Amino acid sequence: MRRILLCGAALVLCLSCLVACAPQAPHPDDIAALHAAVQQQAAPFVTCFSEGQKQDPTLAGRIAVQMRVRDNGAVEDVVLRLNELGDDVGACFVRTFAAMQMPRLTRDTPFEESFCFDPSEDGARCHKDAP
Numbered sequence: 001m002r003r004i005l006l007c008g009a010a011l012v013l014c015l016s017c018l019v020a021c022a023p024q025a026p027h028p029d030d031i032a033a034l035h036a037a038v039q040q041q042a043a044p045f046v047t048c049f050s051e052g053q054k055q056d057p058t059l060a061g062r063i064a065v066q067m068r069v070r071d072n073g074a075v076e077d078v079v080l081r082l083n084e085l086g087d088d089v090g091a092c093f094v095r096t097f098a099a100m101q102m103p104r105l106t107r108d109t110p111f112e113e114s115f116c117f118d119p120s121e122d123g124a125r126c127h128k129d130a131p
Contacts, residue, residue: 030105034069037102038113048092049117052085060125061085064114065093071109073102081112 038045053059061084068077078097083090097113116126 024107026109026111027106030069030107030109031111033103033105034109034111035113037100041100044096045093045115048089048096049085049115051092052089053119055088056086059085059089060118060120062114062116062126063090063093064112065097066110066112067097069102069105069109069111071105071107073104075100075102082114085117 049059062082063080063085064082066077066079066081067075069075075097078094080090080094093115118125
């Protein structure tokens, strides 16, 4: 009986910690600042895509990158969430994000940015719904 109580008590403590220690939702101003920073520094991402196009002139598709941005603007834990552009382009995006200095934020913030590249005239690949 005592063992069950201890297990139950440990579970309650654990759940309390998860609620009390859970990270706060990202601040909307932080997310807007991060999107703006990526737009201002978009040239390296276009270069990543252009390098991929040299290997495959028909290259087109989506890429989404997930990361954590520290309150001091440092980028950490960069991973690809979606990559239709190949390993080399994906690796270039990861390296580029990892090297970026983002603006200072109110708190550490999980962040995801997605891109779509379609050099065709109608850009149809980028106009369809995201997967």
